[in-house]
Amino acid sequence: MxxxxxxxxxxxxxxxxxxxxxxxxxxxxxxxxxxxxxxxxxxxxxxxxxxxxxxxxxxxxVFKPMEEHTGDLARAVRERQPGESAVAAVHRQFLEQLAARDASIGMSPDPLNVRVHELILATPALLTRTYAWSARGTQLLAHELIAEADGERSSPDEAVARCAAMQIAAARTSLHDEIHKRRIKGEGVDEIYPTMVTLAQKVFGLVENGLGEYAVRR
CATH class of the missing domain: 1.10.10.60 (Homeodomain-like)
Known part of the structure; x- marks a missing residue:
């Protein structure tokens, strides 16, 4: 590029x-x-x-590069392959970002990435915006799932879609937090990579066991 x-x-x-x-x-x-x-x-x-x-x-x-990735979860689900569940699509996207050492999930070797995270944790106003950004990403994912459902907005399908979106987003957030925690401790991205691949399997596996039959593209 x-x-x-x-x-x-x-x-x-x-x-x-x-x-x-x-x-x-x-x-x-x-x-x-x-x-x-x-x-x-x-x-x-x-x-x-x-x-x-x-x-x-x-x-x-602080946030402009991060907020360019607000729609990542929704995009993963929107572009998933036939037979691929929403959980599997986000899991696959996360593994791709890990392999690419993507800064958006904290995997950049640039020390600036760690400094930004520490700054956010130390600044209430920035932390508040982080929560809003995360909520927006979850909302976009929910809208993507709702758009695939045939029911009305007030139907139970919407509640199920929002529940699924929150669980998927929470799984990825927990992995992001683990990456940042390890980077702050001084671990390098190459050192973190195999551990995070294994951990992602476990974390998304927890969601998959409950949502494995949900939103499978026909």
Missing amino acids: VERMGLRERKKRDTSLRIRRIAIELFVERGFDEVAVAEIADAADVSKMTVFNYFGSKEDL
Whole structure:
């Protein structure tokens, strides 16, 4: 993808990454609430307006890359193969992200990924937005499952779909949390990988045993 990007796009990407990295370093050093956007702009040698051109708000400096993955669960289910359950599709997606060392699940070897997670845990406002982001992803998954059901919105099928979405999302969240916990302890992504593959089998297996016959594509 990088090879297909033109010079203008590469410069914009590099500027965005540089601004965000500098912002995260400042947030970690002094606290999220203690750093003004103007200070970030000065440190990055850009204007305050440039920062807002790339990031709509101060919180976006932390969350923008994460929130690009809000629809991952729904996408996994929407694109699953015939005969593949919703649980199996999300499990497969998670294994693919593990293998790719995907930053969206905490598997990037870049130390910045760990710093972002520590920052979120230490900042109530950011933690609140994390919960909202997670809830939105679960909601999108539920809507995907509901769209496949033939019943009305008030039918029992909607309640079942929401229950399934919450269980699937919780399974993946528990795995994300385990990755972040191990990364904070200093474990490398290559060290974590085989353990997480095994753990994913166990975690999604728990859900599969209860939801294995649910939402199997015909």
